[in-house]
Amino acid sequence: MRYTVLGTGIVGRTMAAKLASLGHEVVVGTRDPEATLARVEPDAYGNPPFPQWRVANSQVGLEAFADAAAWGEVMVNTTSGAATLQALEAAGAANLAGKVLIDIANPLDFSQGMPPSLNPVNTDSLGEQVQRAFPEVKVVKTLNTMNCQVMVEPSRVVGEHSVFVSGDDTDAKKAVTELLVSFGWAEASVIDLGDITTARGTEMLLPIWLRLWGALGHADFNFHIAGARTGA
């Protein structure tokens, strides 16, 4: 399968490397590939610049958003929430139409100070905004409730834990669930919350996730829904 990962940050790199390791063809989409390849400074989180990561992941392509989106069969949105709609505009509705878009972004809003709040929130969500802006795209919100290392290596967290899927298209959610299983997720760990409006619920997990990260001092934790299955 040809996967287009939108975004060059740590989430995008982690997803791209995992997908490539599973034998998929992967291209990362960015606003300006030349600018991305010219970076020499660590990012705001202290991650090495993209070109350095690329050395160890040379099988992953890098293209402008539109070219990357036109090429891929499945889209993975790992851009920052504040940049998502603009990135998808640049990718182009025609290049995205009819495709599954796995939306991992969270609409973190740093303008109200730390810890970040969310925008949109409560009566709307980024997942819904994306679905409304690109009605031809099959948006599946998932994986946005955990650290990116846990996304692709669930065994980092000891014990049972959950991953949520939200989306309007049942077949798209089924395909994404199969991808999650290929990442190492037990099928029983995948909880289908319902349509894309349920993305409000998963995006609104971010505030407690951030506080838990602070309280626990590490990111190898995750939400588990105890009692989700009969006799579980």
Add this chain to the structure above:
Amino acid sequence: MRYTVLGTGIVGRTMAAKLASLGHEVVVGTRDPEATLARVEPDAYGNPPFPQWRVANSQVGLEAFADAAAWGEVMVNTTSGAATLQALEAAGAANLAGKVLIDIANPLDFSQGMPPSLNPVNTDSLGEQVQRAFPEVKVVKTLNTMNCQVMVEPSRVVGEHSVFVSGDDTDAKKAVTELLVSFGWAEASVIDLGDITTARGTEMLLPIWLRLWGALGHADFNFHIAGARTGA
């Protein structure tokens, strides 16, 4: 210990009955005790009217908010989120001052349609509003992330699961943790998130809780933080 449970709904009744069963003295506070005792119709959720519940729980007192608050040593707020500040005003700052207030309420807002949204949310929380309005009270937000039957009987949910505490007063959180242990919670299940601003995180679990309730078809589930403890 003398516990005052503010609110006559299903959460208040469940808490009052549990506290009484553990040998505590319990008074339920309500706006107008005569009106509460005159109810003959089930409430909006189909629960029997308060007087019917009282027949089986005659050891639990019923008083107006102010009398109930003046009498109790520990306060338990189970009023609806929209009514909480008004109820606490009626209880009276002087009657509450210096006491621990266990805040179980969630600021559900039904004015934006179903499912309910939250108000306040995101950059504020009901827990913080209560603490700001009553600075002499030791507010501990807890138990607001689960069904009330699970609050007082955690073994209803199979497997490990978590209960969060948020509050500015360390001793108050310690006392509430001891109460939770007396309810049947393992001490290791209690996660101290930090100060009262972390109540934003637990209140914002409500949207996904409501969706999970719909998706699972039952309320005997709960959040568990997998990987919260080293080697857990």
